Amino acid sequence: MSLVGAGGSFALQLAAAGSAAGQSAPDYKAIVCVFMSGGNDSHNTVLATDADSWGRYYTTRNIGEEPIALMPVGTAAAPVGSVSPVTGRTVTLKSTEAWGGVLPITPITANPVPPGTSASTRTFALHPVLGPLQTLFNAGRLAVVANVGTLVRPITKAQYQAKSVAVPRNLFSHNDQISTWQAGAAEGARVGWGGQYGDLLASMNGANTLFTAISVSGNAVFLSGRNITQYQMTTASQPALSITGASGTTLFGSSVGPSRLRDSILDTSGSNLFSADYATVVGRSMNSATALNQAFTQAAVTAVPAPSAYTNIITGRVEANSLATQLQTVARMIAANAALGMKRQVFFVSIGSFDSHDYQNTNQPNLLGKVAHAMSYFDSVLGNIGGLNLRSNVTTFTASDFSRTFTSNGDGTDHAWGGHHFVMGGAVNGKNIYGQYPTLGVDLGSFKNPDMVGAAVVPTTSVDQYGATIGKWFGVSDADLATIFPNLQYFSPRYLGFL
Numbered sequence: 001m002s003l004v005g006a007g008g009s010f011a012l013q014l015a016a017a018g019s020a021a022g023q024s025a026p027d028y029k030a031i032v033c034v035f036m037s038g039g040n041d042s043h044n045t046v047l048a049t050d051a052d053s054w055g056r057y058y059t060t061r062n063i064g065e066e067p068i069a070l071m072p073v074g075t076a077a078a079p080v081g082s083v084s085p086v087t088g089r090t091v092t093l094k095s096t097e098a099w100g101g102v103l104p105i106t107p108i109t110a111n112p113v114p115p116g117t118s119a120s121t122r123t124f125a126l127h128p129v130l131g132p133l134q135t136l137f138n139a140g141r142l143a144v145v146a147n148v149g150t151l152v153r154p155i156t157k158a159q160y161q162a163k164s165v166a167v168p169r170n171l172f173s174h175n176d177q178i179s180t181w182q183a184g185a186a187e188g189a190r191v192g193w194g195g196q197y198g199d200l201l202a203s204m205n206g207a208n209t210l211f212t213a214i215s216v217s218g219n220a221v222f223l224s225g226r227n228i229t230q231y232q233m234t235t236a237s238q239p240a241l242s243i244t245g246a247s248g249t250t251l252f253g254s255s256v257g258p259s260r261l262r263d264s265i266l267d268t269s270g271s272n273l274f275s276a277d278y279a280t281v282v283g284r285s286m287n288s289a290t291a292l293n294q295a296f297t298q299a300a301v302t303a304v305p306a307p308s309a310y311t312n313i314i315t316g317r318v319e320a321n322s323l324a325t326q327l328q329t330v331a332r333m334i335a336a337n338a339a340l341g342m343k344r345q346v347f348f349v350s351i352g353s354f355d356s357h358d359y360q361n362t363n364q365p366n367l368l369g370k371v372a373h374a375m376s377y378f379d380s381v382l383g384n385i386g387g388l389n390l391r392s393n394v395t396t397f398t399a400s401d402f403s404r405t406f407t408s409n410g411d412g413t414d415h416a417w418g419g420h421h422f423v424m425g426g427a428v429n430g431k432n433i434y435g436q437y438p439t440l441g442v443d444l445g446s447f448k449n450p451d452m453v454g455a456a457v458v459p460t461t462s463v464d465q466y467g468a469t470i471g472k473w474f475g476v477s478d479a480d481l482a483t484i485f486p487n488l489q490y491f492s493p494r495y496l497g498f499l
Contacts, residue, residue, distance in 0.1 A: 133375065154462075
């Protein structure tokens with residue numbers, strides 16, 4: 001089929017799909033991975049605020065020239081230049097006193113009280129910049145999954161210290177833990193669990209399987225499948241790259257120039273097998289780019305609004321939020337699902353760097369603010385895609401290399417292990433914390449805390465359980481999930497219940 005013929009046929013498909021899309025909710029599901037590159041400090045993201053836990057947290061982190069300990073629930077933001085009534089320090093732009101207190105959240109189900117503390121119930125809060133996520137949590141469209149990390153088997157502190165249970169290779173290494181989170185193995189892994197979900201469900205997408213796994217943030221092993229390849233998009237209004245001369249109406253002043261250039265590029269008749277294969281690949285790419293760019297002219301796609309302005313909490317200045325822009329592109333792709341005939345899609349976006357060895361009060365709050373701004377924007381947009389509420393069709397979740405040490409080095413933190421994550425969507429059983437939040441209110445000075453090795457929290461929920469819960473909702477079978485996550489059999493429960 002010629003490109004012209006394909007375009008004409010595709011235009012008819014677009015018109016029909018656009019008409020059908022306005023009549024009923026589609027059989028469509030998407031999962032969106034929001035990767036917080038560099039290792040986000042979970043201890044300043046989701047906090048335990050019962051007296052013992054808060055006391056230990058505040059004592060441990062309220063040290064150094066730029067203490068990273070956040071302010072208690074209900075504390076008013078202190079003006080820059082004033083003296084904080086809580087700490088007695090002069091408030092600067094980088095002072096935690098300037099942001100006000102942590103934001104309380106009350107899960108529907110009580111989290112178990114850790115032994116060795118005086119608490120009768122556990123209470124929790126979010127970082128002061130996460131107001132939009134507090135709103136989503138209270139609305140029931142956001143859940144917290146506590147103390148998630150890369151694991152081979154369930155493990156205790158004693159087993160870790162005795163080296164009696166296997167652990168993932170190269171713990172605390174950025175590249176290796178990114179790979180283990182996304183693909184279940186250290187750096188060099190070639191197939192990710194998002195890509196494997198795509199392998200299994202791509203056939204539902206008909207002729208456009210190339211759009212099954214999509215990154216708006218460069219190459220990610222998370223999206224690499226055994227059969228499918230990840231499709232990388234830009235955040236431009238026409239996001240698919242094209243060969244300018246071949247896609248235009250004239251070339252060097254000739255109206256037949258573009259078609260002849262296309263014929264030359266797509267010629268597979270040569271004797272060189274490499275050239276023929278290359279022409280096939282380029283041809284597929286050109287056809288896909290044409291289809292995608294046409295789909296992005298549809299009313300449902302162009303109606304996706306741009307994110308609102310983002311204001312840096314530290315500087316007070318309006319600045320770009322690349323994560324929100326990436327999620328706008330994801331939303332536009334979701335809006336094009338009917339036009340493209342898509343049923344199941346996996347997306348990857350990212351933001352960073354959260355590698356806060358120092359200057360944490362300058363970097364992490366701004367990045368977390370962008371995460372909250374972007375996720376809230378995405379939730380709002382999904383509430384009206386072409387007149388449909390697609391929140392229940394899309395599940396968004398966070399991931400990161402690892403969390404960071406509970407202890408502070410004075411103005412930052414170091415690489416650690418288990419951390420807390422967010423899952424958002426209309427299908428999410430929200431307003432809850434899943435998994436066991438770690439023990440904090442016990443003797444830390446001699447590292448007798450049962451949940452810590454050094455200053456790193458030992459995970460009690462595995463990435464396998466986290467990913468499998470998402471995969472089961474997405475439509476992957478129990479048997480296939482057991483293959484994708486071979487260590488899943490060692491964890492109970494296999495599925496965490498947040499979907």
